[in-house]
Amino acid sequence: MTGQAARPVWPSATPPPAEPALSWELRQIAQLPRVRAELRQHATTQAAGRGPAEERADDLRDQLILALDEMASNALRHGGGQVRAAVRVTADAYLVEVSDQAAGTPPSPAVGRDPSEGGLGLYLIAEMATAHGWYVSAGNKYVWALLPRA
Numbered sequence: 001m002t003g004q005a006a007r008p009v010w011p012s013a014t015p016p017p018a019e020p021a022l023s024w025e026l027r028q029i030a031q032l033p034r035v036r037a038e039l040r041q042h043a044t045t046q047a048a049g050r051g052p053a054e055e056r057a058d059d060l061r062d063q064l065i066l067a068l069d070e071m072a073s074n075a076l077r078h079g080g081g082q083v084r085a086a087v088r089v090t091a092d093a094y095l096v097e098v099s100d101q102a103a104g105t106p107p108s109p110a111v112g113r114d115p116s117e118g119g120l121g122l123y124l125i126a127e128m129a130t131a132h133g134w135y136v137s138a139g140n141k142y143v144w145a146l147l148p149r150a
Helices: 003-009 029-047 054-079 121-128
Strands: 019-026 083-089 093-100 131-137 140-148
Touching: 003 121, 019 029, 019 054, 029 054, 029 083, 054 083, 054 093, 054 121, 054 140, 121 140
Parallel strands: none
Antiparallel strands: 019 083, 083 093, 093 140, 131 140
16 A cells, blocks of 8 residues: 555545543543443443444454544554543444544555555554544544444
8 A cells, every 4th residue: 555545545534423421631641441341331221222243343443442442542552642532423333532632643554565564554444433533623633434333
């Protein structure tokens, strides 16, 4: 894959409006297991009685948790400054949004790297999401993905 092919993977765009659900201020990778557990509990509670097949609901929950984990770990490793993560809800989706203070550095999917070396999380999130993008506001970079709830 070339650098030119990778650019549209994370377009510059703002997310749709969504209602707050969960948020975290993150300082280190070691906080992510607790964040994943809190998100899993929230998503499990919200899915109760919604009607989709349990196996499909489990897959969507796992995708949500994976997306937040990848985006937050990227921000903590590469973003710099204060990192914030939030999950919001729309009528049929979760909006995952992570911000850092590297406003001049857009999300950069790995290019020309052996998949065994990692760095393919942004491609994976782009495949799972119904919409995704990034934008800059008040000196912070925001990276977001919209993932289905049902």
